Amino acid sequence: MAIIESNQLLTFKLGSETYGIQINKVREILTYPVVTPIPDASRWVKGVINLRGEVAPVIDLRVRFSINNDPLYTPRTIIIAVKTQDNRMIGLVVDEVSDMENIDLDRLYPAPDMGASIAPEYLKGLFKKDEKMIVILDIDRILDKDEMQRLSRQTHEAPHVHATSA
Amino acid sequence: MAKILIVDDSNMLRDMVKYALNEGGYPDVTEAVDGVDGLAKARATVFDLIVSDINMPNMNGFEMIVELRKLPAYAKTPILTLTTEKNDDMKAKGKAVGATGWIVKPFVPEQLLKAVGIVLSR
Amino acid sequence: MAGFDINKYRQMFLEEAEEIFETIDTILLEAEETNSMDNETINSLFRSVHTLKGNSASVELALFAALAHEIEFFMDRLRTGELSFEESMAGLLIESIDTLKEILELELSDELEQGYYNSTKCALLEKLDAFSEESHEVQILIEHQVEEQKDDFGLLLPMDEEGAFGPISGTVEVDAFGLFDDEETLPASEVSDDGFGFFDEETPEAVAAEDDGFGFFDDEIPISSPKIEDDDHFGFFDDIPTSVEKHIDEIKIVHDDTVVEEAKSSKKFKPESASNSIRVDLSKIDGLMNNIGELVIAHSMLTQYTSTMEDQKIKSDLSERLDLIDRHIRELQESVMSVRMVPMETVFSKFPKVIRDTAKSLNKKIDFRHTGESVEIDKAMIEGLTDPLMHIVRNAMDHGIETPEVRRKAGKHESGTLMMSAEQANGQMIIKIQDDGGGINLTRVTAKALENGVIDDHQASQMTKEEKAMLIFAPGLSTAEAVTAISGRGVGMDVVMSNIKKLGGTVKVDTEEGYGSTFTIALPLTLAILDGLTIRIGAEQFILPLSVIIESLNPEAQMIKQIGDNTSEVLMLRNEFIPVVRLHTIFNVKPDHEKLTDGLLIVVRSATQKIALFVDEFMNQQQFVIKPLDRNFRNAHGIGGATVRGDGTIGLIIDTMNIMNKY
Numbered sequence: 001m002a003i004i005e006s007n008q009l010l011t012f013k014l015g016s017e018t019y020g021i022q023i024n025k026v027r028e029i030l031t032y033p034v035v036t037p038i039p040d041a042s043r044w045v046k047g048v049i050n051l052r053g054e055v056a057p058v059i060d061l062r063v064r065f066s067i068n069n070d071p072l073y074t075p076r077t078i079i080i081a082v083k084t085q086d087n088r089m090i091g092l093v094v095d096e097v098s099d100m101e102n103i104d105l106d107r108l109y110p111a112p113d114m115g116a117s118i119a120p121e122y123l124k125g126l127f128k129k130d131e132k133m134i135v136i137l138d139i140d141r142i143l144d145k146d147e148m149q150r151l152s153r154q155t156h157e158a159p160h161v162h163a164t165s166a
Numbered sequence: 167m168a169k170i171l172i173v174d175d176s177n178m179l180r181d182m183v184k185y186a187l188n189e190g191g192y193p194d195v196t197e198a199v200d201g202v203d204g205l206a207k208a209r210a211t212v213f214d215l216i217v218s219d220i221n222m223p224n225m226n227g228f229e230m231i232v233e234l235r236k237l238p239a240y241a242k243t244p245i246l247t248l249t250t251e252k253n254d255d256m257k258a259k260g261k262a263v264g265a266t267g268w269i270v271k272p273f274v275p276e277q278l279l280k281a282v283g284i285v286l287s288r
Numbered sequence: 289m290a291g292f293d294i295n296k297y298r299q300m301f302l303e304e305a306e307e308i309f310e311t312i313d314t315i316l317l318e319a320e321e322t323n324s325m326d327n328e329t330i331n332s333l334f335r336s337v338h339t340l341k342g343n344s345a346s347v348e349l350a351l352f353a354a355l356a357h358e359i360e361f362f363m364d365r366l367r368t369g370e371l372s373f374e375e376s377m378a379g380l381l382i383e384s385i386d387t388l389k390e391i392l393e394l395e396l397s398d399e400l401e402q403g404y405y406n407s408t409k410c411a412l413l414e415k416l417d418a419f420s421e422e423s424h425e426v427q428i429l430i431e432h433q434v435e436e437q438k439d440d441f442g443l444l445l446p447m448d449e450e451g452a453f454g455p456i457s458g459t460v461e462v463d464a465f466g467l468f469d470d471e472e473t474l475p476a477s478e479v480s481d482d483g484f485g486f487f488d489e490e491t492p493e494a495v496a497a498e499d500d501g502f503g504f505f506d507d508e509i510p511i512s513s514p515k516i517e518d519d520d521h522f523g524f525f526d527d528i529p530t531s532v533e534k535h536i537d538e539i540k541i542v543h544d545d546t547v548v549e550e551a552k553s554s555k556k557f558k559p560e561s562a563s564n565s566i567r568v569d570l571s572k573i574d575g576l577m578n579n580i581g582e583l584v585i586a587h588s589m590l591t592q593y594t595s596t597m598e599d600q601k602i603k604s605d606l607s608e609r610l611d612l613i614d615r616h617i618r619e620l621q622e623s624v625m626s627v628r629m630v631p632m633e634t635v636f637s638k639f640p641k642v643i644r645d646t647a648k649s650l651n652k653k654i655d656f657r658h659t660g661e662s663v664e665i666d667k668a669m670i671e672g673l674t675d676p677l678m679h680i681v682r683n684a685m686d687h688g689i690e691t692p693e694v695r696r697k698a699g700k701h702e703s704g705t706l707m708m709s710a711e712q713a714n715g716q717m718i719i720k721i722q723d724d725g726g727g728i729n730l731t732r733v734t735a736k737a738l739e740n741g742v743i744d745d746h747q748a749s750q751m752t753k754e755e756k757a758m759l760i761f762a763p764g765l766s767t768a769e770a771v772t773a774i775s776g777r778g779v780g781m782d783v784v785m786s787n788i789k790k791l792g793g794t795v796k797v798d799t800e801e802g803y804g805s806t807f808t809i810a811l812p813l814t815l816a817i818l819d820g821l822t823i824r825i826g827a828e829q830f831i832l833p834l835s836v837i838i839e840s841l842n843p844e845a846q847m848i849k850q851i852g853d854n855t856s857e858v859l860m861l862r863n864e865f866i867p868v869v870r871l872h873t874i875f876n877v878k879p880d881h882e883k884l885t886d887g888l889l890i891v892v893r894s895a896t897q898k899i900a901l902f903v904d905e906f907m908n909q910q911q912f913v914i915k916p917l918d919r920n921f922r923n924a925h926g927i928g929g930a931t932v933r934g935d936g937t938i939g940l941i942i943d944t945m946n947i948m949n950k951y
Contacts, residue, residue: 036938037828039875040925048917048930048938053578055915055930055938086210088918145210148920176343177567178300182292189641193674221338250342272346275292 007103009127011134012080013095015067017117020101020127020134025082027089028052029097032077042152046073051081051089058091059143065118068095085140101134103127108136168286169194169211173204173230174219174248179271183217183248186275187282201225205233208240215286216245217269217278220256228263235264244285248273294347298396301347303567305392308336312385320378325366330373333381334363340388351405352392358409359384362416371419380415387412568627570667576624581913583617585932625814628668632710632719633661635670639681643706646685653692653703654685660710665717666814672791673719673811676784680721680807681706683781688725688805698802700724717793717811728799730756737762750863757797757805761785789944790928792818792835794893818914818931820941822907823890825871826878831912831931831941832890838898840890840906848884859889859900866891869947870902874926880904892944899944914941 009020010029028051035058037047044063048055058079062068071077071093079091108125124136141147170192174180184195196211198204200222208216216234220227227247234240244266249256252270260268266285269278315333319325341356359381365371387408394400591610597603636658647654665673689695689704696702707722734756737743742762743751763782788795793811812818812835820831841861848868849858857868868889872879881887881904889900912931917940928943 034935034937036930036940038940039877039927048940050932050936050938053582053915053932055917055932057918057920086206090918145920152920176304176339178297178304178343179346181300182297182346185292188638221335221342223335250338250345271342272348 009101009103009134009136010080011098011101012078013098014062014065015095015117017067018098018132018134019094019118020103020136021080021082021139022136023100025084025139026080027083028081030079030081030091032073032075032079032093045152046093049079049091051091054089056081056089056091058093060093061142062093062095064142065122067117082139082143084143086145088143090143101127101129103129103134103136111135167194168192168214169196170282171196171198171204171207171211171213171216172218173198173201173216173222173227175200175222176219179219179248183273183278186273186278187217189275190279190282192282201227201230201233204230208234209237212239213243215282216240216243217248217282218245219248221250228259228265231263231265244288246281246285298347298349301343301349302392302396304343305340308340309385309389312336313382316378316382316385319373320382323375323378325373325378327367330363330367334360334367337363344392349392349395351400352388352395355388355391355405355409355412358413358416359388374419377419384412384416570628573624573627576627577621577913578915580617580621580624581915581932583620584913585936587613587617589935621817625666625817626664628666628814629664630667630670631661632663632665635665635674635677636661636708636710638674638678639708642678643681643685646682650685651691652685652689654689655703655705656708657705658708658710663710663712663717665710665811669791669811669814672787676787676795676809677708677719677721679781679784681708684721684723684725684805684807688723688727690726694726712813717813719809719811720806721809722804722806724804727801727803727805728757728760728797729801730799733757733759747865754796754798757799760797761795789836792833794835818912818929818941819909820912820931821909822939823871823901823903823942824905824907825875825903826880828875828877829907829939830871830875831939832892832901832906832944833941834909836892836944838891838893840888842887843884843889845885857884859891861891861900864898866898866900868900868902871926871942871947872902874947899947901942901944901947912939912941 008023010023010026011018011020013019033049035047035049038045038057041047044060046058046060048057050056060071062071073093078094078097080094080097081089081091083089108127111120111123111125118135118137122138122142124138127134127136170187172180172183172187172195174183174197180197180199184197187195196207196213198207201218202225204216204218205225218227218230225233231245231247234243234245245264247260247265247268248271249260249268250271252268256268267281269281312333315329319329337356337360341353341360344356345353362371362384366373366377391400391405391408394404587610591607594603594606594610597606639658640656643654643656684706685704689706690698690700692702695704705722705724707720709720709722711718730753734743734748734751737759738745738748740762742759760781761784785795788809788811791811793809795807795809797805797807799805818831819834821834821837823830823832843859847860849860849865850856851858859866859868868884870879879887884902887902887904888906889902890906891898891900912933915930915932917927917930926942926944926947927940929941931939931941933939
């Protein structure tokens with residue numbers, strides 16, 4: 001049995017670009033709740049929220065990929081709750097949720113080296129519909145444990161982020 | 167310390183394999199109940215060895231091995247299959263999907279450990 | 289190598305077999321009703337019977353396995369299309385499965401007579417074969433199949449004299465395999481050839497030489513003997529006594545009261561009314577706990593709302609009912625908790641083998657005793673507990689218990705005693721590990737601690753015996769002068785301390801030079817619920833586990849001393865110097881108070897020392913349902929877990945161990 005790939009996309013905006021996540025990864029879409037910040041976490045980790053009883057980290061994809069390094073958070077800010085392949089629940093902050101799209105996974109264009117704000121290694125590919133271009137995120141790759149740990153360590157070592165006072 | 171993943175739909179067999187491994191000095195053993203679970207766990211943690219049943223619901227052992235071998239982290243990881251049969255067909259399939267070896271059920275702890283010791287030291 | 293606990297696995301097999309039988313019955317009943325069977329159904333049937341066969345063989349149910357094999361063979365022919373489904377087949381298969389169930393019951397209770405088995409099997413085979421005899425063509429195929437099957441389904445059944453699950457022996461019980469074993473009683477070495485193999489052999493049948501790095505291992509393992517000889521490559525896998533009594537000179541296992549009874553009862557297997565127990569995945573229980581957690585939260589929201597009500601009559605009526613709900617929730621919580629509990633025996637059972645091996649390699653004689661195996665512990669805690677216990681035990685054997693000569697000279701019995709006990713007291717789990725060895729040399733430990741700068745001369749002179757003994761838990765202070773292979777390995781007793789702390793527990797050690805040491809571990813009964821104190825720093829709130837708190841105070845100016853270049857502060861409390869940790873610095877939040885005298889200091893326990901946490905204020909104390917916190921997004925400083933608070937938001941639980949590691 002192969003892992004069946006969903007061909008329905010939830011599309012959303014990060015800055016001016018339209019991105020998509022396969023709908024089978026998405027658990028819930030919610031507006032910005034009370035987020036408990038985690039001390040010492042990277043800047044793109046906004047903190048943790050209560051997602052149906054689970055403690056789920058919230059990641060701002062805009063900050064993560066340097067699309068907008070200083071976003072505003074209002075009660076209307078959107079979080080897409082996704083479940084990763086290894087069953088971790090994670091909230092993703094995005095600019096706005098656009099639409100659902102049906103796509104044909106066989107007809108994806110490979111991710112370009114340039115053009116998108118996000119490096120091709122984090123993308124499943126491009127989908128073109130009429131004049132629109134949707135960049136499909138490889139969410140399991142972006143939220144991969146090792147990747148997260150590596151990035152957390154990097155951020156931690158960066159002196160300007162970790163304020164020390166004695 | 168070697169991290170080992172056991173994939174078997176039988177609670178009993180998982181326990182037996184785990185017991186034998188624990189007794190033989192491999193305390194770090196994770197269990198998965200079928201190929202899908204095994205694959206998910208293998209993606210979440212990198213194991214040094216996988217011991218898998220073949221005949222399982224949802225995704226059988228051979229299908230799982232095919233998927234595992236596609237992952238860079240598991241390109242060379244030893245994978246031992248547990249099998250009731252030891253016929254050529256099984257051997258051919260096992261070899262084709264990229265498994266490392268087989269262990270016949272019912273197994274003796276010594277045999278299992280010997281096989282495990284050998285693949286881990288290679 | 290120890291044999292398997294055959295009765296335990298038979299019980300597991302029985303539970304699984306009952307589930308499988310249920311699946312099969314459902315399928316067959318449906319097939320009978322609809323008078324059809326599609327490929328998927330046949331495959332599923334085949335798979336089920338195959339599992340029954342393989343697993344029963346693993347628990348030495350030879351006759352059952354052989355019969356299951358016959359039925360599997362029949363299903364295989366259905367599966368390959370060699371036979372096609374007929375109206376009467378479903379009925380016959382149902383009958384076959386019923387026969388299997390009957391044989392299983394008889395064989396398990398040791399009441400299966402060979403004669404009865406043979407006649408039952410023959411009768412069944414006759415009926416199964418009837419389907420094949422309808423066409424000559426099929427018959428030929430079957431004959432061919434029967435030939436092949438000898439290789440295909442070699443059932444290797446262990447049959448050693450003691451009846452324990454031993455190695456595969458060459459003597460496959462001939463009677464058990466009417467059809468396919470007649471000429472197939474292979475010599476022992478040949479059977480073992482295929483015990484396992486590797487797919488990179490050039491041809492599957494080729495007997496590869498040892499030095500190729502893979503191949504067959506028959507010549508190394510004396511397969512027909514229950515013991516395996518030590519050899520250079522596998523020295524550490526050395527043999528375990530098949531029965532402990534044989535090695536009574538080295539280890540005696542004291543199972544409280546039941547050694548004799550166990551030996552008797554193990555002879556005959558009695559299913560423990562299997563229908564009354566089910567296997568449940570731990571995650572399902574966690575799910576239940578989560579639901580209860582939600583309930584607790586909903587309840588506290590309602591209580592909060594009620595307190596704001598104006599109408600006193602309604603308010604008191606509601607409060608009364610809310611109290612009732614509260615009681616029920618607690619009961620529910622306790623019931624679910626009890627499901628997570630497993631007996632300590634699960635932990636204890638890991639030790640005899642390790643102790644025996646270690647004693648052997650150290651040339652020491654050690655008598656291992658344990659009590660309290662029926663005391664229950666949270667299943668989730670077992671994993672974290674085994675390592676520290678193992679470390680303490682190894683340490684006690686290595687550095688505590690003396691060699692037989694030394695013991696004789698000291699007037700002690702030449703075999704040392706290692707005693708492990710578990711009990712529940714005051715809502716805690718107390719585990720003690722006691723040895724009658726030489727005890728901890730406090731002078732040497734203190735000297736080492738001074739040398740490593742863990743303590744200074746002043747502290748050393750002030751320390752009590754107990755405090756000095758606790759120094760063995762300081763980092764980098766592995767007790768012994770000689771770090772050995774047994775307890776050394778670069779990790780010291782500090783790891784024991786931190787592991788126990790992670791479980792929310794404490795360790796202390798009492799030692800008497802010449803008479804031995806006692807390690808006492810106190811653990812919460814569960815990992816799922818924590819008694820905590822909410823503290824506030826500026827706008828943020830955190831939860832501090834009550835178990836680590838010693839005292840709290842509002843310090844006066846003269847109690848605070850600056851050390852070194854004024855970067856470190858200590859609290860002087862009754863002649864003790866306690867380092868101050870400003871939580872707002874650690875957590876990078878803006879506090880209300882910068883001056884220590886304006887806020888509060890909470891003195892908490894750590895591995896080697898106390899520390900004083902500086903906070904703005906502390907709030908209420910309550911129980912929290914602990915939730916795992918994704919560790920991938922943070923650098924793990926000072927936060928150990930999370931919980932859902934009364935208002936539905938997340939609270940973070942402080943891990944004092946981790947804060948101290950930062951210093």
